[in-house]
Amino acid sequence: xxxxxxxxxxxxxxxxxxxxxxxxxxxxxxxxxxxxxxxxxxxxxxxxxxxxxxxxxxxxxxxxxxxxxxxxxxxxxxxxxxxxxxxxxxxxxxxxxxxxxxxxxxxxxxxxxxxxxxxxxxxxxxxxxxxxxxxxxxxxxxxxxxxxxxxxxxxxxxxxxxxxxxxxxxxxxxxxxxxxxxxxxxxxxxxxxxxxxxxxxxxxxxxxxxxxxxxxxxxxxxxxxxxxxxxxxxxxxxxxxxxxxxxxxxxxxxxxxxxxxxxxxxxxxxxxxxxxxxxxxxxxxxxxxxxxxxxxxxxxxxxxxxxxxxxxxxxxxxxxxxxxxxxxxxxxxxxxxxxxxxxxxxxxxxxxxxxxxxxxxxxxxxxxxxxxxxxxxxxxxxxxxxxxxxxxxxxxxxxxxxxxxx
Amino acid sequence: xxxxxxxxxxxxxxxxxxxxxxxxxxxxxxxxxxxxxxxxxxxxxxxxxxxxxxxxxxxxxxxxxxxxxxxxxxxxxxxxxxxxxxxxxxxxxxxxxxxxxxxxxxxxxxxxxxxxxxxxxxxxxxxxxxxxxxxxxxxxxxxxxxxxxxxxxxxxxxxxxxxxxxxxxxxxxxxxxxxxxxxxxxxxxxxx
Numbered sequence: 100x101x102x103x104x105x106x107x108x109x110x111x112x113x114x115x116x117x118x119x120x121x122x123x124x125x126x127x128x129x130x131x132x133x134x135x136x137x138x139x140x141x142x143x144x145x146x147x148x149x150x151x152x153x154x155x156x157x158x159x160x161x162x163x164x165x166x167x168x169x170x171x172x173x174x175x176x177x178x179x180x181x182x183x184x185x186x187x188x189x190x191x192x193x194x195x196x197x198x199x200x201x202x203x204x205x206x207x208x209x210x211x212x213x214x215x216x217x218x219x220x221x222x223x224x225x226x227x228x229x230x231x232x233x234x235x236x237x238x239x240x241x242x243x244x245x246x247x248x249x250x251x252x253x254x255x256x257x258x259x260x261x262x263x264x265x266x267x268x269x270x271x272x273x274x275x276x277x278x279x280x281x282x283x284x285x286x287x288x289x290x291x292x293x294x295x296x297x298x299x300x301x302x303x304x305x306x307x308x309x310x311x312x313x314x315x316x317x318x319x320x321x322x323x324x325x326x327x328x329x330x331x332x333x334x335x336x337x338x339x340x341x342x343x344x345x346x347x348x349x350x351x352x353x354x355x356x357x358x359x360x361x362x363x364x365x366x367x368x369x370x371x372x373x374x375x376x377x378x379x380x381x382x383x384x385x386x387x388x389x390x391x392x393x394x395x396x397x398x399x400x401x402x403x404x405x406x407x408x409x410x411x412x413x414x415x416x417x418x419x420x421x422x423x424x425x426x427x428x429x430x431x432x433x434x435x436x437x438x439x440x441x442x443x444x445x446x447x448x449x450x451x452x453x454x455x456x457x458x459x460x461x462x463x464x465x466x467x468x469x470x471x472x473x474x475x476x477x478x479x480x481x482x483x484x485x486x487x488x489x490x491x492x493x494x495x496x497x498x499x500x501x502x503x504x505x
Numbered sequence: 506x507x508x509x510x511x512x513x514x515x516x517x518x519x520x521x522x523x524x525x526x527x528x529x530x531x532x533x534x535x536x537x538x539x540x541x542x543x544x545x546x547x548x549x550x551x552x553x554x555x556x557x558x559x560x561x562x563x564x565x566x567x568x569x570x571x572x573x574x575x576x577x578x579x580x581x582x583x584x585x586x587x588x589x590x591x592x593x594x595x596x597x598x599x600x601x602x603x604x605x606x607x608x609x610x611x612x613x614x615x616x617x618x619x620x621x622x623x624x625x626x627x628x629x630x631x632x633x634x635x636x637x638x639x640x641x642x643x644x645x646x647x648x649x650x651x652x653x654x655x656x657x658x659x660x661x662x663x664x665x666x667x668x669x670x671x672x673x674x675x676x677x678x679x680x681x682x683x684x685x686x687x688x689x690x691x692x693x694x695x696x697x
Contacts (some may be wrong), residue, residue, distance in 0.1 A: 291639075295679055298640040306639065360680075363640030365605050375641070378690065399578025426689065448569070450692070451645050454675060454682040467641060 293338030298363030300477035372446025378450035433496030656689035
């Protein structure tokens, strides 16, 4: 009985399983068939573009590696991608440098056509995971740039180191914030000023005076030896808020921001130079939300307003965080030169939530040249020769940074 | 009739007087109960001491270094943090010359607020400005002496916001942003 029952059970089960297999096979076949048809005919290629101060980046993203070919006339720019793909436009905004006219479909290709408003430098490279064709349309840089692109064809560049790193990290760097960019403008910020003396040396030297002197010498070095545009946040002994300093740098579209300070300690032994970059410890999301909640309790009743303001606050705080890697690099190079030239104690690179560094949208460092509270360093800080040494060390650090970024 | 009226008025008066007396007695009893309750809220046991780690500036001026000190035990978290900060402001008072006092005797803790059980808002009096040297390292070590001491000893405190005389400040001496809570930053601490 048991056997019969067992057999009966087994046969029923087998019958059911066979049925299942058949139906599953059919389903899989159908699915694979649909996928193959889909793959054989076309891919989806997502198109997006974004404007940046000096360039516009066009990105074509696809699930599969695409062959591509670029052609350019005075008014038009075309990217031919193979095999044929369905183009999905992801950007709604208009670009100041170009406009997407549409696609031209061939037997095995799709051509994306853009109208360009000017004669731009065009750089093309690819990124992986997912596969992306990236085209940068940069404003012409006068005679400094020799256009490598032929009249009708642009060369396809290999991804740069940073881009390769980005690929390995599987991060999307389409926003171009970490890509190398020509450095043209530097803003130097002499710390303190006016009624804000900063630190005071044992023999009465004010930090605000020394920082201004060093900043002026540094400006002269950069302008004379590298020929870059330099702006000082203050040119004289005047009061200037930290927000104003950051906004000067942002408005000048500076590529580097350097704040110069002199240190002081309750310990007379403290000496040497150190360079700071922004610390992220202070920008903890939860803490930030909470601080905002406390400060804007009245407005919190309006939920929409709260959310919008909150997002605005978070985005604004992102200004410097996007440039932290570059800032750290710049800080390392400057500190290295300070150690060599000044020969004082190397206090290294440090991170702290400096308010002046928070809101600048560019690589930014704060240099603490020496300890004004240390009698011997105060004496040196008052000497023009030493001020020049400090300025020259910072200048060399910037110069090395420029070479690295070329 | 007059006698009857007088009697009624007399009885009413007695009742009124008795009820007033009764009300006063009950009221006093309640007050005394409240006072007892209040007494129970304040320090759980004044004689009991707890050891905490305090972070003071090192003599070379570079970092904060720890010092163990005992403070009275309080039942309430806020009161306990308050006690620790008051002790911190008193300075290291250590026999070895490893520490530098970042706070003057005039610096007072106005109050401490705990927000959402994880952010401590430390309200200090304006004397803090007079004691600061105006340099970044002095400002950093002063701020993180408070932040790290609180966050290290009270792990549920995720951030510390420093305010001065009840007002939110951008910085204490023109460098470090204190307009929002700061998290513990152990990079400023070195072992002795």
